[in-house]
Amino acid sequence: MPLWFARGLRRGVVTTRYPARSDPSAASLPTPPAFRPRQLTVQIVDRMIAECPGTALSRAASTLVFDVGACTACGRCARVAPHAVTPSGEFELAATARSALVKMIPIRGEQR
Amino acid sequence: MKPRPDETATAEELRKRIAAQFGRSLHIRTMDTGSCAVCEQEIRLLAAPHYDLHRLGFFFTPAPRHADLLLVTGPMVRAFEVAARKTYEAMPGPKVVVATGACALGGVYQADPFVHGEVEAVLPVDVWIPGCPPSPLALLQGLGVAVGRLAEKMPGLTFVADGDGDAR
Amino acid sequence: MNPLDLLYGAGGAWLAAALAGLLAGSRRPGLQACCALSAVGGAAAAAGGGWSMVYGNTGLVTPGGGPTIVGGPLQLQATSLAGVFVALLGLVAVAIAWYAPRYHEPGRGTALYLAAYNLALLACLAVLAAGGMVTFLVAWETMSLACYLLILRHPRSDASARGAFWFLALSEIGFLLVVAAFVILSSKTHATALDAMAARAHLVGGGWLAAAYLLALIGFGFKAGLVPLHVWLPEAHPVAPADGSGFLSGVVVKLGVYGIALFAFRLDPVAGAWPGLVTMGAGALTAAIGILYAMGERDIKRFLAYSTIENTGIIVTAFGAAMIFHAYRLPALSAFLLIAGLYHVANHGCYKTLLFLEAGVVEHATGTRDMDRLGGLVHRLPRSAVIAFTGTLGIAALPPLNGFVSEWLIFQGLFQGFRTGSDLYGILIVLAAATLGLTGGLAIYAFVRGFGIPFLGMPRTRQAAAARETGQPLAGPGLLAVACVALAVGAPVMLAALSRTARTVTGVTLGPLLLPGKLTVLPAHADFSAFSPTYLAVFLVAACAVPALIYLAGRPRAASVSVPVWDGGMVSFKPRMQYSAMTFSAPTRVTFDALYRPAVSVTRASDDDPAGRSGPVHYEAQVTPIFERYLYRPVIRAVEWLADGVRPVQSGDVNLYLLYVFAVILLAYLLGAV
């Protein structure tokens, strides 16, 4: 046991300060995408929806319905349209209402 | 299952009661309803030195009788439904159910003969934690939200990238 | 008018009952009449026994005057020492008489059985009321034979033949030793009346006294079931009918104890402390071995039989210690331990008979005595469960019941071993106390198992699940349960009576050294300890009742939800998933494996299958019956060998037999000539 005691002292504190302070390791976590409505066109959106392995993306008329809860942050939509999608960097996503996790993204891109 | 006083209460006052009762210390029972074992790994890491959820007054308990919060992972396999209900029943009220990870939120599996596809189909969920898997930090935030100790950011988020702020 | 007259009445009633039984045939009224008569006799005996406890010894009477039976006079006497046993005999007889009509189906077998049983009652009474040696021996032999018939209720099954044989063989050996002991005493004292023997005991040389005592100890030890003379109990009890087993354990075994007490305290004042030490040692050993073997049994009746052995051991330990104290001029302690031992006789007679009767109820309801095939009976036989639980509390020596009172008294007596002043004996007595302590602990463990496995949990078989309360006998066991409670709460009364007995036997007046106040009990010395069974009982009942009342009072206000037991979310809970009798006692098997020598055998379907298909699993840990294997089997082999040796003599040829006759006559003449 003294061995372990010494080890512990040498190791020091590794515990995160979260939630009091932000945690640097969060920077490298995969996060759900954020969209640029100006860059979104119906075609792009449909390609994204086809690419999405889960059920996160769907389209209602000219609105991209984004279910953050269903999103696995796999980044495939971003690879379809890198210019229209960027990682949101948000990892504090807990919600107390399922509906709060469903986001309406307007599709603003002009049809070509 | 037959409704309990704490289930019939609205989520809001339930959260108030929980904040009042579990504000400082809360015991967590985890339940795997068909996850891929990664969510479990992240949950185990909550107790590891890097995250150490005990400092926040959270504790894991193997006995649902002592548990205040049920942390559910996985798409709720139908064959597991009996066990899931039993576990929920075995917890004393007031109790919080937290659906954890994309599977539990219906992101990976659709409802079919094998799985319900999401926890909500069987248990009354109070808090949803997205992510595949939700990182320990996300879990900490979710737990904080569940006991009303942290403000939830979700309603405020638009997932519209900056530079397009005029998206409203 | 004296107690003896009541005993005549009892004897007459039982004789009549026996005849009624013979005549009853397969008619239920006959059966009931027989039991009624036997109950009357029991009541009379109980009254007479109780009376003679406090009355003292009556004079010796010889009805019919001169030599009536086998060359000896019929001599009767009601003594205080016997009174305890007579009272117990009566009580047990009443309980069984109340129980039997509902337990037995009317029929010839039953009728004969009841005849034999009532004859056995009569014989037991005669043993206890015998004032002379011849009477005693004749009665004793009659009792053995009657019990043999009683065990042979179902002569077809060879298990019962085996059990009955063990019983008869061992009691005959014992009988011979007892005869030898009596012969020594009577030949040295030129007396056949017990009083006379006791009076002239000083004429006998120390060596002869010791020899007589040891012979008696061993001889009666066979009946009492002292280890290693105990093997007949676990064989005979299971095969006898439930009430028969109750009678065997409750009374017949106690007669062995009576015999030991008779020699130790009345006839045979051996000088020195070592006979007491031998007795005490035998008792302690018996107690420990008995309970350890009980842990290894799953047949309820075998289990109870071993527990009987344990209790005999406790009683004999007390008697032995009493002898030691007597040798060390501590008459008060000696008398105190005699009282404690006799108290335990009464207690064990009550609860052990009760438990055997309940075992019979369980067997009737489920068709098995195997604990691992029972379970959950508390929901199916609630009333019997309550009665059995009372008896279990008693025999596990838990307050507030009677077993606790007598064992407490015995411990208090033994703990005062230091008063002997002899380091060796002081230590040995306390050692015996420690052994009894171990025994007591194991007894609680054993009876948690003995009650919990059959009565609690889920039924392990369909038969157990199908058990119903359909007119099973309650009154008999119920009476004994009441007696158990009475012997606990009414301890002061019992002790007062027993102190009178002790005064008659030992001539010591304990009085205030035992009962200073009304309800407090002292262990023969005011400076040691004290307790009050009555207050304790009241306090414990209150201690249970008060919280219950508070809970009931507080109940409506506390909002509560009742949900099923947490089972880890299993789909369904199976009976095979509960502790079984043998797994419950696994720790003792592991701890005492030097004694048990368990032979473990595991068979898995997966072992002989290359693919490791999982399937049935069977696990057995067979306990080695040491005494049968290493003590009795060699003896039996020797006997068989001798038999083979003499077989040629029995050729069946008439001429050869004529030759024998001729040779004998010739020999007689020659001897006459010399």
Added chain:
Amino acid sequence: MTAVEPRAAGGIRDRLTGALSGLGSLRAEHDGVTTIGIPVEALERATQTAAGIPGVRLADMFAADGEATVLRLVWAYEADEPGYVVTETEIDGDQYPPLSDIAPAAFVEECEIYEQFGTRPADGKPLNRVMLPPHDGAGLPTLGHRPAQPPADVHAPHFVGGQAFEFPFGPVRQAGVESLYYGLVTSGEEVVDLYLFTWHKHRGVEWRLRGKTVREAIFLAERAEGLSAVAVGWALAAAAEAAAGITPPPAAARTRAVALELERLYNHAAATAALGQATGLSVGQAAAEIALERLLRVNAAAFGHRYLFGVIEPGGVSRAPDAEVLRRELPGAYDELRRTADALLSTNSFVDRLEACGILTVEQARRLGLVGPVARATGLATDARLATAGAGAPYAGHSVSVVTAAGGDVFARFQVMLGEAAESARLVTEFLDRGTAAECSLVAPRAGTGLGWAESSRGEVLAWVALDEDGRITRARLRPGSARNWRGFDDACRSQNVFTDIPIIEASFWLTVAGMAR
């Protein structure tokens, strides 16, 4: 049988393929996989022959439904450039020759095939339940046609006789572990027998994969056993590539290898932490968890995901690792693990619990076809990374030293894990030096079948796919390492152990129920 020395050049491979093709017809041979058609009447002899050759093991067995049910046995030969032989047998009717008595490893697969396709071994021997829940298994869809009657349920009425009783444990067990049911038969102290139920977690992954594109399939396959996401994904991708007849660019293949070794590292760290927990050594557990968390953060920094999800793509990889980050962070993180392990190995209270606990003999390992550290701890030098043709290409030219140990107890497994962790750390740097890239070669839709494999931290992962013309999956077979090794678990628990050894044994196996139940 007399062992003809297996080290002879091309010995085993030629003997195996020769013997089998002698009984049937050689159908295809490329990239280390030989496909041989065996007629059903010759199947029994073929199995006997193959099982008789030392160094050959039955790696998998599965069925696929076409016009006739096709039974496929995958034989792995370990010696001289290892590879695989797949035998194909059309079964007419619903019975085939009993194989599990010849090659016992086939038993669990026999059960699965019966549940999924309704075809069973000809001998009437009882089959256990694997996926079908006893209480409501009726409604579940199957890959083939449903069995006539549900599997003769050997487990559930698992009769316990004599002086033992069944100690039920689970499916909801202690906090933070997967759902698993133990039927623990005990005499009060020692473990007499043990059996497992895993159907609580059966999500029908193989059933879902049908009709999916390979990309969608990989997304699900990663989540079949998340703790070996890379290995399973790689195996499936490689199978699809073999079916489509393409090979991923070398740099991409090396990237896969980097991810795979990183996965092995963090899994062995996690197993170490679990061992610390099981032995009640909390400080050791905490130290190991520090190493684990650091390794996971390295993963996230290098590949953008703590558990390396989404790295594997059909035809290549989606991302390249951040080489600087790996070179900078990995040595420190691995060092953390190594120093923790050293400290653990010098702690008697820890080592004493491991030694002679949960022993598996090499015979058991061979008989049950165990793989990975569990098998290597018994002395079997089996490692899918040695098969460097086809799917294993990136390992060609990197000599992977297979770490084995004798004894087969928990301690041996632990040492094997530590040795492998060192090896993985070395390999990662080697691969980085050779260069990695996020490349994908295009997978042109084309009908075909293929076998893929990868060595996960739990042992060999096998995947087999059949694609139709437009590149969609008609049948996919996933066989993670867990699916093999769980069957060794109950044997290990039985060998004179007591209750408290079971968590230690489970930690040393470090399997997932998800991989078993899929």
